Amino acid sequence: MASIDANPASGTRDLLPAEVARRERAFTAIRRTFDAHGFAPLDTPAFERLEVLTGKYGEEGDQLIFKILRRGDHEASGDADLALRYDLTVPLARVAARYGSQLPTPFKRYQIAPVWRADRPGKGRYREFFQCDVDTIGSDSPTADAATLVAVTDALDALGLSGFRVQLNSRKALRGLVEAYGIPAAGESDALTALDKLDKIGADGVARELTERGIDAAAIDALGADLTADDPAAAVRARLERSTVGQEGLAEVDRVLALVDGVVPVAYAPVLARGLSYYTGPVFEVVHDQLDATIAAGGRYDGLIGMFQSSDVPATGGSLGLERILLLLEEAEAGVTGEAGPQVLVTVMDEEGAADALALAARVRAAGLTVEPYSGGGRLKLAKQLKYADRRGVRIAIIRGAEERAAATVTCKALATGEQRTVPLEHLEATLAELLEA
């Protein structure tokens, strides 16, 4: 038979054991944290009916949705009726609408799961990648926003990612800012897009963009002066006093700041916008100090669930930049041998010894160790088995040929040091414990 290309599909990855183990460790730390914060796990299907997803992510997003062909007689039509989930938020909104009264209010859930986007694959950009979301549905209280911040930053701490700071703003404060600087409502979206780039392009760059977008020079000058002041946050705060919605936004920011004071390293970030999508209240991002990169973000989105039912439901949440975080952890762990094979390999010296090896493995396992009997084929050479043990990161090889079986002894070999002990069979567990401790 002609052989088939054995690569995974473009933009997807096979995760070999060392990588799965690394990711599972991270996922477990995150799950434990969110559990400890009273969030509960939710799981939704990989695919949704097409109309659940389309129209939620903007035109550009819609084009990146993987669509599934209709089946059976309809396949020939070339039509799609299902689609792979594009994020975890829209399925959550559907669940909130579907199970409303069956769920506690507020409904606090987390989900760590893959999503799929037909993006052009590139370095660090995949068509299948994991998202990690934590959300509170059905509460308009700032306590919910604050609890999100605490849970998200605790999860980062649990992952060993210290050295981050949180930037906080409010979509209401942003609307106030546009109002206070005299930017016309029609220019709001353009202005916020430019302002959101402040960190990347600086105050001059923002001013240039605003000019290009036709914003009034007086407004740009005032903004520029405030953003380059000694304390930009204080300068913008003063300006927001002129706008009702701006004051509301500031109050929202200050409420959350007060709630997490001394717990989370958070500061008011007057031009942070977090895109312009569905956020309606506080928005935040967590920036890793050394990398100057966003590793988590979120905010309040009180309008999204209303797409699936007649009434709006308030909601707030956050998302860890999981793939970026996993990359950071991988770098931090560089040099650590990944493959976590079993602690013990029971070698097989001859055919007659195979049943004995299985029995020994069961005995060692009963002592709480991870262990396998060598189960490779071909000739039973010890050198080959020890090489395999080394490849798997095994710490101790048990060797027991005909002679040891006859004498009721067993040999334990520590692979790192080469130390080898032949002991009575009843001392097996104790010997393994000693060698593992050494």
Next chain:
Amino acid sequence: MASIDANPASGTRDLLPAEVARRERAFTAIRRTFDAHGFAPLDTPAFERLEVLTGKYGEEGDQLIFKILRRGDHEASGDADLALRYDLTVPLARVAARYGSQLPTPFKRYQIAPVWRADRPGKGRYREFFQCDVDTIGSDSPTADAATLVAVTDALDALGLSGFRVQLNSRKALRGLVEAYGIPAAGESDALTALDKLDKIGADGVARELTERGIDAAAIDALGADLTADDPAAAVRARLERSTVGQEGLAEVDRVLALVDGVVPVAYAPVLARGLSYYTGPVFEVVHDQLDATIAAGGRYDGLIGMFQSSDVPATGGSLGLERILLLLEEAEAGVTGEAGPQVLVTVMDEEGAADALALAARVRAAGLTVEPYSGGGRLKLAKQLKYADRRGVRIAIIRGAEERAAATVTCKALATGEQRTVPLEHLEATLAELLEA
């Protein structure tokens, strides 16, 4: 906006927190067992290039593959180039071919992951469901077959599913059986299909089917006599002496029986076929005694990986009937309240108390408990918060109004008994520990 149907797509399920928690408990028990047996986790993408999957599952299987529409300009063509994985075995075979020398030999992996089939949805039949596979690639040794049996049955034990027995056969013994009873080679597939139904339709039913399929009456009579003998296995064994391949098969069966003797409750099952797909050597199924249902199965398939490369690679493995097992566990757990909310809820009595509640929650969490501050919106009524606590399965509510804050005390209320204690703040952790123990 017109509201959208909020149900999950046909044949798929939303897994609410109690259900996710139940499944995660089972998955964790299985993962631990396979880890303890030296198997390592592998993860492959949800979708594969279409040609990786087609032609592997027979005509009927091919029709159940979910196909993904080409993207961008090609979308209009109505063609598919990707497909959702249909099982975990074909992706494993692809991985074995792709990473061959980078993997240890033998390569022992497990995978617990969803697969998708466009089956007609029905009771207990889903279009998205989990499979759990454990396989050893690159070994022709019976030790690998035996180690699979031990790992699979240990996993069932770890899940609390005692009371099962293992039926073991060999595809070679089956070929020998056909030969020994004088069934023409052309009728082999038909005969095995009929024989595989022995448990369901009895010896008479099998004889009827064989007659319908045009098998010689003398062969049917001989088979019928042996299968209804006092010891059918012994009768078939005697008959297999006449066939070389039959003897080979019996030797294979006996070798595995000897290797797991006293460890796994296993018996030779002379007509067990496990379908007719890709198995080449030993095949087994694990039958739950009470249910008389298969809860795990597997066997050796030395030909599959050769589809992705020029040479064959021996392989053997097993699969837990995960969805069926989860259903059994659900029944066993019926009556157990599912939702595992946090142990402690810190109520919020007034706006001023919210920051205090967050700080108390952090303190309780530092003591190792799961806890959340009440983060619902609306009026801060205690009754509403206690109802929410009850709904989440919370065990203790912390209550701390202005009076307690002024007095540096705190009130802990055990929700099951209603017992309530007001203690100095420094006694919080000790009081919680006592109430949780009660």
